[in-house]
Amino acid sequence: MIKxxxxxxxxxxxxxxxxxxxxxxxxxxxxxEFVGLIGHTGSGKSTLIQLLNGLIKPDCGRIMIDGTxxxxxxxxxxxIRFKVGLVMQYPEYQLFEETVLKDISFGPSNMGLDNxxxxxxxxxxxxxxxxxxxxxxxxxxxxxxxxxxxxxxAGVLAMEPKVLILDEPTAGLDPAGRDEILFKIKDMHERMGxxxxxxxxxxxxxxxxxxxxxxxxKGNKEMFDxxxxxxxxxxxxxxxxxxxxxxxxxxDELRRRGMPLKEGVYTIxxxxxxxxKALSKGEELC
Amino acid sequence: MDNIIRTENLCFNYTDDETGKTTCVLKDISLEIKRGxxxAVLGHNGSGKSTFAKHLNAILTPTSGKVWVGGVDTSDEKRLYDIRKMVxxxxxxxxxxxxxxIVEDDVAFAPENLGVTRSEIRRRVDTALAAVNMSEFxxxxxxxxxxxxxxxxxxAGVLAMEPEIIVLDEPTAMLDPNGRREIxxxxxxxxxxxxMTVVMITHYMEEAVEADRVxxxxxxxxEMDAPPIEVFPKVEKMKSLGLDTPQATELAFLLGKNxxxxxxxxxxxxxxxxxxxxxxxKVMTND
Numbered sequence: 049m050i051k052x053x054x055x056x057x058x059x060x061x062x063x064x065x066x067x068x069x070x071x072x073x074x075x076x077x078x079x080x081e082f083v084g085l086i087g088h089t090g091s092g093k094s095t096l097i098q099l100l101n102g103l104i105k106p107d108c109g110r111i112m113i114d115g116t117x118x119x120x121x122x123x124x125x126x127x128i129r130f131k132v133g134l135v136m137q138y139p140e141y142q143l144f145e146e147t148v149l150k151d152i153s154f155g156p157s158n159m160g161l162d163n164x165x166x167x168x169x170x171x172x173x174x175x176x177x178x179x180x181x182x183x184x185x186x187x188x189x190x191x192x193x194x195x196x197x198x199x200x201x202a203g204v205l206a207m208e209p210k211v212l213i214l215d216e217p218t219a220g221l222d223p224a225g226r227d228e229i230l231f232k233i234k235d236m237h238e239r240m241g242x243x244x245x246x247x248x249x250x251x252x253x254x255x256x257x258x259x260x261x262x263x264x265x266k267g268n269k270e271m272f273d274x275x276x277x278x279x280x281x282x283x284x285x286x287x288x289x290x291x292x293x294x295x296x297x298x299x300d301e302l303r304r305r306g307m308p309l310k311e312g313v314y315t316i317x318x319x320x321x322x323x324x325k326a327l328s329k330g331e332e333l334c
Numbered sequence: 335m336d337n338i339i340r341t342e343n344l345c346f347n348y349t350d351d352e353t354g355k356t357t358c359v360l361k362d363i364s365l366e367i368k369r370g371x372x373x374a375v376l377g378h379n380g381s382g383k384s385t386f387a388k389h390l391n392a393i394l395t396p397t398s399g400k401v402w403v404g405g406v407d408t409s410d411e412k413r414l415y416d417i418r419k420m421v422x423x424x425x426x427x428x429x430x431x432x433x434x435x436i437v438e439d440d441v442a443f444a445p446e447n448l449g450v451t452r453s454e455i456r457r458r459v460d461t462a463l464a465a466v467n468m469s470e471f472x473x474x475x476x477x478x479x480x481x482x483x484x485x486x487x488x489x490a491g492v493l494a495m496e497p498e499i500i501v502l503d504e505p506t507a508m509l510d511p512n513g514r515r516e517i518x519x520x521x522x523x524x525x526x527x528x529x530m531t532v533v534m535i536t537h538y539m540e541e542a543v544e545a546d547r548v549x550x551x552x553x554x555x556x557e558m559d560a561p562p563i564e565v566f567p568k569v570e571k572m573k574s575l576g577l578d579t580p581q582a583t584e585l586a587f588l589l590g591k592n593x594x595x596x597x598x599x600x601x602x603x604x605x606x607x608x609x610x611x612x613x614x615x616k617v618m619t620n621d
Contacts, residue, residue: 088510089512192380219508223578225378225379289512295585298610301604302607302610305611320588327594
């Protein structure tokens with residue numbers, strides 16, 4: 049679905065603040081895959097998602113989205129933006145319409161669809177993100193923070209993109225609001241077969257949802273693997289300034305102290321299962 | 335006992351202008367905070383915790399009940415100036431708190447408005463920037479700083495008023511893990527070294543764990559008020575309030591529920607590993 053070949057990007061090229069943000073990136077993301085994208089500030093992850101949506105163009109290299117080369121001059125960027133939906137950070141600040149329904153309709157109505165289709169898509173998207181019907185006629189500014197964010201996500205979904213990119217969708221939400229948004233994203237991914245790229249600072253959130261995790265560091269692809277394999281390298285993750293889940297640290301520490309526990313544990317349930325097994329059977333490795 | 339903050343039956347009602355409906359945001363909150371304490375306030379969105387924070391420097395005043403800060407009644411309008419000087423507030427978004435084009439000008443903004451002399455402003459700005467480890471950025475432009483650095487400048491701006499209490503409303507919500515660490519370390523240092531009274535509202539349990547005392551607000555009422563080691567082991571209660579507990583605490587709790595001889599009075603990786611290791615050693619010696 050997405051393929052990057054030798055992609056590099058430099059900010060303010062030739063200027064005094066020139067900074068190489070991405071250095072020769074190669075990667076492939078399959079159709080319907082759920083990818084978590086992690087890296088500390090300045091790692092290049094924001095640059096990467098802006099490239100995927102065509103907001104910026106690479107210095108060199110090729111980016112293929114669903115068979116189209118978006119770095120080709122003849123490619124219409126309009127089509128790419130409809131194919132790749134980007135939900136930016138704090139998207140609720142971008143709401144502007146009188147009613148929730150109008151706000152969600154803004155994207156699809158710019159696609160040249162007829163009114164019935166726009167309305168149908170907007171209502172469908174609202175339902176997907178779990179916004180009750182009675183909210184659709186309200187002003188988006190009267191909603192709670194979590195609801196506003198869902199309106200913003202619905203606005204992107206209503207364009208029926210093939211790839212959905214979310215930049216820190218849970219920032220600033222409380223634990224209950226965070227779990228709700230993450231659950232909805234997972235649900236949409238499964239029901240619509242969407243390819244999802246979730247950018248997050250939270251290892252816990254990403255590990256719970258993603259098929260594969262892409263770890264960026266200083267403009268380079270540091271790791272791109274399943275959560276289990278990623279968390280086998282907890283020392284390296286800490287070294288490059290990322291937070292490893294507390295359970296991973298506990299299991300790693302216990303293994304150092306001699307308990308027979310496997311590597312790459314990253315959920316509480318998995319940790320519980322392993323420790324229980326070790327405690328009840330002694331030697332057996334789980 | 336030196337209580338720098340005291341509230342007595344604090345209630346706050348909010349009336350919607352359009353519908354005329356009155357909502358009770360804070361209900362009968364009575365508490366005392368000692369000078370030099372580090373308090374974390376937890377609660378889900380809409381629990382009333384930010385409303386509570388706004389009562390501490392008279393941005394809001396009680397509908398009924400009282401709030402005293404440093405012995406001053408916050409509803410006494412004549413003393414508003416004294417209260418604002420005593421309590422510095424730091425908010426979520428560092429970009430909304432920057433007013434100048436150069437870091438040191440930004441920090442000087444508050445003392446300038448307090449009518450402090452020029453040489454005293456110089457001293458305060460230097461001290462405040464040193465306190466947040468930002469001295470070397472004094473002549474930088476705020477918009478070129480990272481989120482964590484900006485938020486530290488915002489804290490320096492508050493420190494330049496030389497307050498006795500600093501109230502932070504989700505100061506790390508918009509920061510990455512490095513930025514969050516910077517802020518928490520700064521706040522802890524101010525508390526320990528300068529004996530600053532700190533009230534910090536947060537969603538992050540790993541930050542609340544650092545406090546002397548955790549106050550959990552739910553539906554406008556105080557649900558819990560105790561040191562972290564007494565609050566977080568109540569895993570089921572915390573979950574029912576829509577809050578998290580550290581994974582270390584939850585893991586110990588779940589092992590206990592699964593019939594192992596372990597209590598959930600742990601907060602850190604080391605403490606949790608110690609307790610599980612004890613179980614493991616028992617299993618090994620019994621074999």
